[in-house]
Amino acid sequence: MCRLSTKPFYKLLVLLSLLILTGCAAAKQPIFLSSTFGKERIERIHVLPVVDLRFNKEPELPKLNKWILGTVKSSLKRKKYTFTIVSDTSLVGNITEEDLQTVDAEWVKDLGPTGSRWVMVIALLDAKSKLTFGSTGNAEVAGYLFDRMDGSIVWRDKGIGSVGQGGLIGMFLKGLMIGDAINMATSDLMRSFPDNEV
Amino acid sequence: MDTLKKEIHIFAGTAMRVLVLSAVAPLLTLLLLSSCASTSQHISSSSEKKATYIAHEKIIIMPAVLKYVSISNDAPLPPATYKGEEAGAFLVSYSSELLSKKGFSVLNAKALSSEDSKFRKAYNEILGERISLFRSSSNPDLTEDMKVLAESSNNAGILIFMLRVKVGPSGTWNPYTGAITSSSSYTRLKALLVETGSGRKLWKNEVQLREIPAPESHGYKDAVKLLLENLKTDKGGQSVQIIN
Numbered sequence: 373m374c375r376l377s378t379k380p381f382y383k384l385l386v387l388l389s390l391l392i393l394t395g396c397a398a399a400k401q402p403i404f405l406s407s408t409f410g411k412e413r414i415e416r417i418h419v420l421p422v423v424d425l426r427f428n429k430e431p432e433l434p435k436l437n438k439w440i441l442g443t444v445k446s447s448l449k450r451k452k453y454t455f456t457i458v459s460d461t462s463l464v465g466n467i468t469e470e471d472l473q474t475v476d477a478e479w480v481k482d483l484g485p486t487g488s489r490w491v492m493v494i495a496l497l498d499a500k501s502k503l504t505f506g507s508t509g510n511a512e513v514a515g516y517l518f519d520r521m522d523g524s525i526v527w528r529d530k531g532i533g534s535v536g537q538g539g540l541i542g543m544f545l546k547g548l549m550i551g552d553a554i555n556m557a558t559s560d561l562m563r564s565f566p567d568n569e570v
Numbered sequence: 571m572d573t574l575k576k577e578i579h580i581f582a583g584t585a586m587r588v589l590v591l592s593a594v595a596p597l598l599t600l601l602l603l604s605s606c607a608s609t610s611q612h613i614s615s616s617s618e619k620k621a622t623y624i625a626h627e628k629i630i631i632m633p634a635v636l637k638y639v640s641i642s643n644d645a646p647l648p649p650a651t652y653k654g655e656e657a658g659a660f661l662v663s664y665s666s667e668l669l670s671k672k673g674f675s676v677l678n679a680k681a682l683s684s685e686d687s688k689f690r691k692a693y694n695e696i697l698g699e700r701i702s703l704f705r706s707s708s709n710p711d712l713t714e715d716m717k718v719l720a721e722s723s724n725n726a727g728i729l730i731f732m733l734r735v736k737v738g739p740s741g742t743w744n745p746y747t748g749a750i751t752s753s754s755s756y757t758r759l760k761a762l763l764v765e766t767g768s769g770r771k772l773w774k775n776e777v778q779l780r781e782i783p784a785p786e787s788h789g790y791k792d793a794v795k796l797l798l799e800n801l802k803t804d805k806g807g808q809s810v811q812i813i814n
Contacts, residue, residue: 403643427758427778428614469734470705473644498736498756500780508752512641512736532642536750538743 402529402564406519409526413570417455417517418488419444423464423472423495431550433499439551440494440513440558447562455492458485469497472516477523484520491518494558501549506542509535509549511557515565531561613789615777615796622773623804624763628675628726630682630693630719631666634658634733635701641738641754652735652782660785661731661759664794669729673803677726692718700730703762703771713769720766727772732760735782756780759797773801 422440424433433439441457448455463484471479472495484491498512510533517527533556537545636654638647649655666676683690692715702709719728738754756778763773777797783790 427776468705470701474701474705476705498754502752504750504752506748506750508741508750510752510754512754530643532738532754534739534751534754536752538748538750542748542750
């Protein structure tokens with residue numbers, strides 16, 4: 373009798389936990405998503421090399437493209453997009469944060485390789501690591517998807533990564549903090565990029 | 571027996587001292603190292619040390635563009651919450667003081683506006699569009715206004731500032747897991763000098779400060795100083811001349 377009465381409560385508890393977990397894992401809302409997104413099939417996204425907009429660009433991050441574009445690639449694959457990773461860094465050489473903040477249609481039309489339409493730009497805005505009694509890492513990444521056909525912005529969002537560990541162990545892990553923060557920020561950024569459902 | 575007790579006491583005391591010292595010394599070393607080891611300095615400048623000599627010693631300083639945003643989603647935040655207006659006013663007044671000491675003549679835009687309606691109109695147009703001057707592409711809409719400004723001010727250059735403040739969460743410490751995070755707020759102070767006659771960008775500089783700027787903060791004052799450090803008149807000199 374007792375077993376019978378507790379069973380529904382147990383089921384309810386499991387259901388509630390699942391609901392809470394689903395809520396936590398849900399895709400986040402991007403800063404901007406065009407109302408036209410999803411109405412037309414995106415044939416191929418051209419992902420440009422990462423724009424390093426860090427101040428002074430210190431420390432040098434030779435693995436920056438690998439870290440960020442690795443996460444972007446697996447996210448786009450999971451979301452069923454066809455994409456090309458562009459390696460020509462001259463395409464992003466002159467981009468400033470102001471260019472990305474207020475987008476000019478003519479500027480967008482000149483962005484990316486010839487023949488491309490959907491162009492994705494990922495910018496690293498800030499990354500730092502700090503040694504205290506432990507060590508911390510912070511990163512700020514911004515992402516944009518442009519439609520070169522009409523010079524419009526289709527998707528825009530930001531990702532933040534903040535990691536750290538206290539104590540002696542944390543102090544010895546300082547070298548890993550920047551990379552971890554950048555990976556965390558990129559994963560956070562890509563959470564709001566919609567699935568390819570067309 | 572007493573001597574033995576004394577020996578044991580001395581030995582125990584020495585052993586304890588060695589133990590404490592061996593534990594404290596590396597800790598102190600690490601703490602000392604931690605105070606100076608960071609991949610990002612508190613204040614850093616993007617310019618090289620080399621000075622830029624500007625032939626236009628007459629300068630009009632415009633009110634600073636204040637951009638306070640949340641670091642997580644770029645949502646605009648009211649500058650008043652962070653004493654933004656005060657920080658902007660300090661930037662202009664302190665720069666005026668620093669540039670005057672370097673031999674520049676800092677023109678009073680208010681006085682010129684009240685005397686000359688053409689100047690006022692052009693100045694207000696540029697004031698509303700000054701953020702566009704920070705972009706890599708030029709703004710052709712401002713060409714005429716720039717020329718008016720050049721005529722009315724005897725070719726004074728215009729100095730524009732931008733305070734882009736990103737406000738993020740403060741540092742945290744989780745006593746259960748030992749996880750820590752540090753504050754992510756930072757400020758970028760940008761300065762741009764434009765030649766009014768041609769609309770050409772003569773000089774620009776940028777300084778990053780890892781805090782929210784406050785007029786009373788030494789860090790902010792040093793950041794402004796660093797921002798203008800390499801801007802010099804081609805005549806040099808230390809004469810103070812403020813034209814009202």
